[in-house]
Amino acid sequence: MVEENLNTSNTETTAQDVSSAIEALEKRVADEQSKAERFLVNWQRAQADFQNYQKRAERERVEMADSVRNAVLLALLPVVDEFELAVRSMPVESSTAEWVNGLHMIERKLKGFLDSYGITVIEALGMPFDPKYHEAVMRTEGEEGVIIQELRKGYLIRDAVLRPSLVVVGNGQKPETSTKDKRKLEKGTSREKNPDATKKEEDNG
Numbered sequence: 001m002v003e004e005n006l007n008t009s010n011t012e013t014t015a016q017d018v019s020s021a022i023e024a025l026e027k028r029v030a031d032e033q034s035k036a037e038r039f040l041v042n043w044q045r046a047q048a049d050f051q052n053y054q055k056r057a058e059r060e061r062v063e064m065a066d067s068v069r070n071a072v073l074l075a076l077l078p079v080v081d082e083f084e085l086a087v088r089s090m091p092v093e094s095s096t097a098e099w100v101n102g103l104h105m106i107e108r109k110l111k112g113f114l115d116s117y118g119i120t121v122i123e124a125l126g127m128p129f130d131p132k133y134h135e136a137v138m139r140t141e142g143e144e145g146v147i148i149q150e151l152r153k154g155y156l157i158r159d160a161v162l163r164p165s166l167v168v169v170g171n172g173q174k175p176e177t178s179t180k181d182k183r184k185l186e187k188g189t190s191r192e193k194n195p196d197a198t199k200k201e202e203d204n205g
Contacts, residue, residue, distance in 0.1 A: 070162060073117060077155060077163055080110055114155075122154035124165040135164040142170025 087107055094100050122133045124147050129136060133154060134147065142148040147167045154165030 069117070070157065073114075073119065073157065074162060080114070081152065083107060083110065118158040119162065120156050122156055122161075122165050124150040124154065124167050129167065129169045133161060133164055134167045134169075136169045137166050139169050139171040141173045141175040144170055144172030146170045 083103075084107070087103055090100060090103070124134060127134075127147050129145050129147055133156075135154075137151060140148055146169070147165075148170050149168040150165055151168065152166035155162045
C-alpha cells in the first residue's frame, strides 16, 4: 500500500515537472519569437533608411550635376549673343566671302550644341508678358501687357528657365504722332478737301 502511494506521488511529481518544463519552454519560445520579430522590424527599418539614403544621395548627385551643367551653359550664352550680333552686323558685300561661310558653320555648330542639351529660345516679341519667362526692363507706348521689343534672348532648358528674356512691355498708351507726321496728315487732309489747290501747287511746281 505504501509502495503504491509512493509510485502515485512520483508519477504526479514527474507530470508536474514535465508540465513546468513545457511551460518554461513555451515561454522561452515566445520570448525568442518576440525578439526575432523585433530584429525583423529593426532590420526592415534599417533597410528602408538605407534605401532612402541611396535615393537621396542619387537625387543630390543629379541636382549637383544639373547645377554645374546649367552654370556652364549660362556662362556660354553671352558668347552666343555676341556671335549672333556679329553675324547680323556683317556687311552684305561680304556675304559670299569664305570667312563668312566659316562663321555660319560655327553658328550652326553652336545651335546644334544648344539643341543637344534641350535648350530652346523663349518666344517674346509680340507675346503677352509672363514674369515666369520674361524680365521687363521698361514700359513704353504700345498694347498693354504685350512685349514691344526684345533686348536679349531668353532660353529654356527642358521646360525650365535657363535665362529669362529681357524685354520692353507696352503700357497701354497709343504711340503719339510726331509733329512732322501731324503736318503731313493735315496737309493730306487739306488736299483731299481742296483738290483745286493741290492742282495749283502741282502746276506751280
